[in-house]
Amino acid sequence: xxxxxxxxxxxxxxxxxxxxxxxxxxxxxxxxxxxxxxxxxxxxxxxxxxxxxxxxxxxxxxxxxxxxxxxxxxxxxxxxxxxxxxxxxxxxxxxxxxxxxxxxxxxxxxxxxxxxxxxxxxxxxxxxxxxxxxxxxxxxxxxxxxxxxxxxxxxxxxxxxxxxxxxxxxxxxxxxxxxxxxxxxxxxxxxxxxxxxxxxxxxxxxxxxxxxxxxxxxxxxxxxxxxxxxxxxxxxxxxxxxxxxxxxxxxxxxxxxxxxxxxxxxxxxxxxxxxxxxxxxxxxxxxxxxxxxxxxxxxxxxxxxxxxxxxxxxxxxxxxxxxxxxxxxxxxxxxxxxxxxxxxxxxxxxxxxxxxxxxxxxxxxxxxxxxxxxxxxxxxxxxxxxxxxxxxxxxxxxxxxxxxxxxxxxxxxxxxxxxxxxxxxxxxxxxxxx
Numbered sequence: 064x065x066x067x068x069x070x071x072x073x074x075x076x077x078x079x080x081x082x083x084x085x086x087x088x089x090x091x092x093x094x095x096x097x098x099x100x101x102x103x104x105x106x107x108x109x110x111x112x113x114x115x116x117x118x119x120x121x122x123x124x125x126x127x128x129x130x131x132x133x134x135x136x137x138x139x140x141x142x143x144x145x146x147x148x149x150x151x152x153x154x155x156x157x158x159x160x161x162x163x164x165x166x167x168x169x170x171x172x173x174x175x176x177x178x179x180x181x182x183x184x185x186x187x188x189x190x191x192x193x194x195x196x197x198x199x200x201x202x203x204x205x206x207x208x209x210x211x212x213x214x215x216x217x218x219x220x221x222x223x224x225x226x227x228x229x230x231x232x233x234x235x236x237x238x239x240x241x242x243x244x245x246x247x248x249x250x251x252x253x254x255x256x257x258x259x260x261x262x263x264x265x266x267x268x269x270x271x272x273x274x275x276x277x278x279x280x281x282x283x284x285x286x287x288x289x290x291x292x293x294x295x296x297x298x299x300x301x302x303x304x305x306x307x308x309x310x311x312x313x314x315x316x317x318x319x320x321x322x323x324x325x326x327x328x329x330x331x332x333x334x335x336x337x338x339x340x341x342x343x344x345x346x347x348x349x350x351x352x353x354x355x356x357x358x359x360x361x362x363x364x365x366x367x368x369x370x371x372x373x374x375x376x377x378x379x380x381x382x383x384x385x386x387x388x389x390x391x392x393x394x395x396x397x398x399x400x401x402x403x404x405x406x407x408x409x410x411x412x413x414x415x416x417x418x419x420x421x422x423x424x425x426x427x428x429x430x431x432x433x434x435x436x437x438x439x440x441x442x443x444x445x446x447x448x449x450x451x452x453x454x455x456x457x458x459x460x461x462x463x464x465x466x467x468x469x470x471x472x473x474x475x476x477x478x479x480x481x482x483x484x485x486x487x488x489x490x491x492x493x494x495x496x497x
């Protein structure tokens with residue numbers, strides 16, 4: 064009898080465990096099956112297994128490229144697949160097929176994952192560059208574990224670190240010049256491009272939603288000036304009125320910004336059909352009162368006042384509580400921003416959080432050159448040398464930019480004072496021309 068009871072209990076427990084696993088496997092949250100911790104770049108979407116994995120086939124190369132190919136193309140990928148398709152690399156590919164993303168980027172292996180989110184052996188570069196000292200004596204005595212050190216080489220985006228660029232910008236230059244950020248030149252997609260300006264009398268919201276303060280804010284906003292009526296957002300395409308239209312509605316006009324947002328840390332979850340990000344999910348310290356915020360366009364941009372200056376600093380600091388963010392208010396950058404906001408500084412002379420992390424970029428759209436804000440902050444975070452060309456060199460010399468980004472203490476204090484670290488990249492490049 065005792066054996067029968069044990070068998071019955073065992074059977075019930077096995078069936079229950081099986082059902083539990085099946086429910087999780089086919090449900091929305093399959094983190095139970097994660098083989099290990101996910102990197103900071105992907106942990107937000109770890110519930111969306113199908114975004115990266117093909118059942119019983121492993122990681123899909125096309126899944127990696129769906130998110131990252133545009134960035135690689137913009138960076139003029141210095142180690143793209145076309146390089147390794149050259150027959151001269153056949154022997155190297157036999158050891159490690161560098162054409163496949165997962166050759167270097169392996170998830171769920173925190174014990175072998177470096178700070179940049181890759182799992183390369185430290186001497187990976189030796190495979191192809193073992194004879195580097197024959198061409199560059201300046202590298203004599205250097206270990207291959209130092210190739211990817213800050214300010215030296217960036218495997219995919221080497222535009223600010225390759226020798227010709229170092230020579231072109233490495234001569235003695237003023238360490239710092241006044242900031243002069245390019246002024247945004249808005250480009251609106253869709254039919255709203257040719258709409259005329261509107262005023263308070265043109266508000267077409269239903270009486271129940273016509274709060275005077277909202278109408279006044281809208282009437283003085285860029286939306287009203289651009290001919291965007293209340294119904295264009297709240298009842299688009301003749302849909303029923305919604306007091307809280309979905310944030311994706313913004314993409315109807317702001318297509319470029321929407322694309323960047325859904326590629327960055329703030330919006331990447333929506334791109335794989337997950338619930339929006341909230342500060343409570345972040346791995347960086349956040350202010351307790353902001354933990355339950357839902358991150359969408361309206362979190363940073365008040366949709367009625369459209370105050371981009373508010374979004375450039377205050378919106379960031381209302382959530383972020385890490386040391387780098389907290390140090391901003393006492394930094395030289397913040398003083399420049401305060402001068403511009405008070406009218407003492409010229410337009411474009413201030414340095415906000417967005418100046419560096421959501422930089423303004425030149426983009427050619429339908430033959431028209433525009434200055435747009437890149438809302439994908441992932442584009443220049445890791446490795447941080449990606450900031451040099453589009454951000455740091457707006458105000459600083461190449462040499463100072465490299466040194467500052469290689470100094471953890473300067474990063475922590477939001478670049479207050481001169482860096483105490485010196486990277487010899489520029490020195491070595493110049494020495495080869497002497």
